[in-house]
Amino acid sequence: MTAQTLSPAEGALLGSAYALACRECGAEYPLDASYACLECFGPLEVAYRPASVTREHIEAGPASMWRYDALLPVEPGASSRPGLQPGFTRLVKADNLARELGARAVWVKDDSGNPTHSFKDRVVAVALENGRRLGFRTIACASTGNLANAVAAAGSRAGLDSVVFVPSNLEAGKIVTTAVYGGTLVAIEGNYDDVNRLCSEIAANREWGFVNVNLRPYYAEGSKTMGFEIAEQLGWRLPDAYVSPVASGSLLTKVDKAFREFIRLGLVEDRAYQVFGAQATGCSPVSQAFAEGKDIIRPVRPDTIAKSLAIGNPADGPYALDAVRRTGGAIADVSDEEIVEGIKLLARTEGIFAETAGGVVVATYRKLLAEGGIDPEAEVVLLNTGDGLKTLDAVAPTSVPTFTISPAYADFESAYSGENA
Amino acid sequence: MSIALKVPTILRTYTGGAAEVAVSGGTLAEAIADLDAQYPGIGARVLDDEGRLRRFVNVYVNDDDVRFLEDLQTPTPDGANVSIIPAVAGG
Numbered sequence: 316m317t318a319q320t321l322s323p324a325e326g327a328l329l330g331s332a333y334a335l336a337c338r339e340c341g342a343e344y345p346l347d348a349s350y351a352c353l354e355c356f357g358p359l360e361v362a363y364r365p366a367s368v369t370r371e372h373i374e375a376g377p378a379s380m381w382r383y384d385a386l387l388p389v390e391p392g393a394s395s396r397p398g399l400q401p402g403f404t405r406l407v408k409a410d411n412l413a414r415e416l417g418a419r420a421v422w423v424k425d426d427s428g429n430p431t432h433s434f435k436d437r438v439v440a441v442a443l444e445n446g447r448r449l450g451f452r453t454i455a456c457a458s459t460g461n462l463a464n465a466v467a468a469a470g471s472r473a474g475l476d477s478v479v480f481v482p483s484n485l486e487a488g489k490i491v492t493t494a495v496y497g498g499t500l501v502a503i504e505g506n507y508d509d510v511n512r513l514c515s516e517i518a519a520n521r522e523w524g525f526v527n528v529n530l531r532p533y534y535a536e537g538s539k540t541m542g543f544e545i546a547e548q549l550g551w552r553l554p555d556a557y558v559s560p561v562a563s564g565s566l567l568t569k570v571d572k573a574f575r576e577f578i579r580l581g582l583v584e585d586r587a588y589q590v591f592g593a594q595a596t597g598c599s600p601v602s603q604a605f606a607e608g609k610d611i612i613r614p615v616r617p618d619t620i621a622k623s624l625a626i627g628n629p630a631d632g633p634y635a636l637d638a639v640r641r642t643g644g645a646i647a648d649v650s651d652e653e654i655v656e657g658i659k660l661l662a663r664t665e666g667i668f669a670e671t672a673g674g675v676v677v678a679t680y681r682k683l684l685a686e687g688g689i690d691p692e693a694e695v696v697l698l699n700t701g702d703g704l705k706t707l708d709a710v711a712p713t714s715v716p717t718f719t720i721s722p723a724y725a726d727f728e729s730a731y732s733g734e735n736a
Numbered sequence: 737m738s739i740a741l742k743v744p745t746i747l748r749t750y751t752g753g754a755a756e757v758a759v760s761g762g763t764l765a766e767a768i769a770d771l772d773a774q775y776p777g778i779g780a781r782v783l784d785d786e787g788r789l790r791r792f793v794n795v796y797v798n799d800d801d802v803r804f805l806e807d808l809q810t811p812t813p814d815g816a817n818v819s820i821i822p823a824v825a826g827g
Binding site for chain 1: 742744745746781782784790791792793794796801803804819821822823824
């Protein structure tokens, strides 16, 4: 494979995609399984020819992320091929939360409603389509847990073998919810960055489709659908701001990309919006770089209960910084204690049980409001990327029965009136 | 002084396909300079125009990311293992 410039007319087409292009230097490559630029090591991203899509076309599509297939690097007909059909999750108007926080309008984009209960089903769906197209019989990934679930489940549904690599200290819930699908699950004695590094080496020597290594350019595009849905579900318009969790930085970046694509296509009115990022203080390299006004991200060794965000060396961090600075947003971080409070606040006010990453988002939003970093009059969408049932350990110590009594009516009356006195 | 340097797939066009090569130098900067002397042009793939590590390259000396150590000034003692790996996002 050599660097070349492919015109939209010459490149092989995959939907409206025609090439992989380096985000750093612009060199273009064919649409195969590669992820790093031969010229400068920069990450490759899918390049598209101009597409033309109408609201009516999208609204007539399936109630899944495939309603946006014209804006994704997939062959037509993805919704009819075996897969998990993720997406089109609910957008919840969070009036109780808004009232509690003194904010005007808050929405929660609740991706815990996906087939394996996180937004990772979206990215895996696009990676799987391309893994199949490129002839891989095995799909694989390095994961902090949610991706592991999504790859194992999607592999089973698609009839492909799966090999999933995770840090061995992962939450028990995420081990079980991966292993149950029957693929190969490899626990690595190390943190996510160690796992990721090992997978880069394995990917170079195996004919496997690693969804977040050699299929990463396709995979990352799947995150755009979360942004597309927010705009469509708001009634074809953009919010004033959104708050995204930041692990690798990819989701935050791709939701911003989705908003800009919708503006360019004329599907929503062109308007300013702000992008906010949320990290756990115990793994906050992007937040630190933001606070220090730097472009270079210094890696950290993660130590936080928000394990799905525990990426100490975030490859898309520089692009997340770009998006936040361009839009006048911010990136902030919150302690483990604040994360637990965030999970419980969302559960108590809206009946949504988010995993730790969702707690990070809620807590960061609260902190930004308190510090004046975000306008309480702004209409804000909070991204909840996963399900609290997968990270029970975080809230288990403080989520216990109100009281425990014998099965006697008098005991109940006594305890209940005592509690509600 | 001999250092075992692992070459990522995308740079093996420079090394005639070799996945691992022997280089010498007391620091990472010297090791990369020797690598470039043996395989001209490869250094510019790893370092930017100002001689810094490109931001999407991860380099490990004995399994530690050099950005936790002394970056290009990280010592590379005899027998050290150096790996050059493109950065990959994940989650």
